[in-house]
Amino acid sequence: MIVAADGKTAYYASDRSDSRGGLDLYTFELRDDIRPARTLWVKGRVYDRSTRKGLPSSVVLTDLNTRQIISNLQTDETGNYLITLPKGKDYAFNVKRKGYLFFSDNYSLSREQGDTAFNVDIPLQPIEANAAIVLKNIFFETNKYELKPQSEAELNNVVQLLKDNPTLRIQINGHTDNSGKTADNQLLSENRAKAVTTYLVSKGIAAARLAFKGFGDTVPVADNSTPEGRAQNRRTELKVISR
Structure with a gap:
């Protein structure tokens, strides 16, 4: 089962007795008491500021209020990344790679609406x-x-x-x-x-x-x-x- 970014719409595939030819797709709304937080997401590419070559890097998302790391992921080999941001929190967003200054940004989502994507290409500076x-x-x-x-x-x-x-x-x-x-x-x-x-x-x-x-x-x-x-x-x- 997959829940959409709005936090309320669920999708699933099933081969019930009335299915014809394979799996059928179904959708329904989740009950209020089991809905997850709505999410936004950030995607883009990390690259060397001088050469513009993609850089495999670490992308770290931290809850600013609790100082707890929410997510720590690696980009792919060409520097592409996609990270989700649960609505209702304020985040520090950092990108790191050995030999480079880290990238710093923040997202204040305490009042931001969901279903939004940020496209952020990140040039890292060599130290x-x-x-x-x-x-x-x-x-x-x-x-x-x-x-x-x-x-x-x-x-x-x-x-x-x-x-x-x-x-x-x-x-x-x-x-x-x-x-x-x-x-x-x-x-x-x-x-x-x-x-x-x-x-x-x-x-x-x-x-x-x-x-x-x-x-x-x-x-x-x-x-x-x-x-x-x-x-x-x-x-x-x-x-x-x-x-």
């Missing part, structure tokens, strides 16, 4: 000087620099990256949107970047391998005139100093 990624699952309260618990999964990915590459040196860069005073934004971005490095040191990473810098609102990547643009500008980046 080399000046390579950088945005850590999309680092979270702070507004105008504060204390790390929220939901940041733990992403932070631990950075810890593992540094442990797997023991000579790697990185810089954590903090950025804000242009709300508020420029001086306040500068200080906030520095404190947020410092909070990340402090966490990494607490997990056994040598401080000499880490640097941090705040840029305030001086390096926007989107238009600050919209809420979506401001959200993109409030970000934490990891930049490779040397490998």
Whole structure:
């Protein structure tokens, strides 16, 4: 029996006494008390950013609130993947491969409708000087620099990256949107970047391998005139100093 992504429609094949020529297909609606969560899904291809060659990689889905891994799967040999997202949770989505910076994204599905597919092709960056990624699952309260618990999964990915590459040196860069005073934004971005490095040191990473810098609102990547643009500008980046 197969249950559709809407969580209520079931299909099955059967060769009952009234079947003609083989299996017949049947469908029915599941009772409310046994329906699974509605699901969405993400599919795409992982590839090398420079060569565009497909990369077999690990795709990890983590529940941001519980920090529990929901799914850990491998792409096929050409980098293609398909992963389901049960509705009603918020997820960290990471793609990893040895020798590359991991890919970071998140999906907030607490209120998202089902029966939706995301197509996400993922270029991985080789670990080399000046390579950088945005850590999309680092979270702070507004105008504060204390790390929220939901940041733990992403932070631990950075810890593992540094442990797997023991000579790697990185810089954590903090950025804000242009709300508020420029001086306040500068200080906030520095404190947020410092909070990340402090966490990494607490997990056994040598401080000499880490640097941090705040840029305030001086390096926007989107238009600050919209809420979506401001959200993109409030970000934490990891930049490779040397490998």
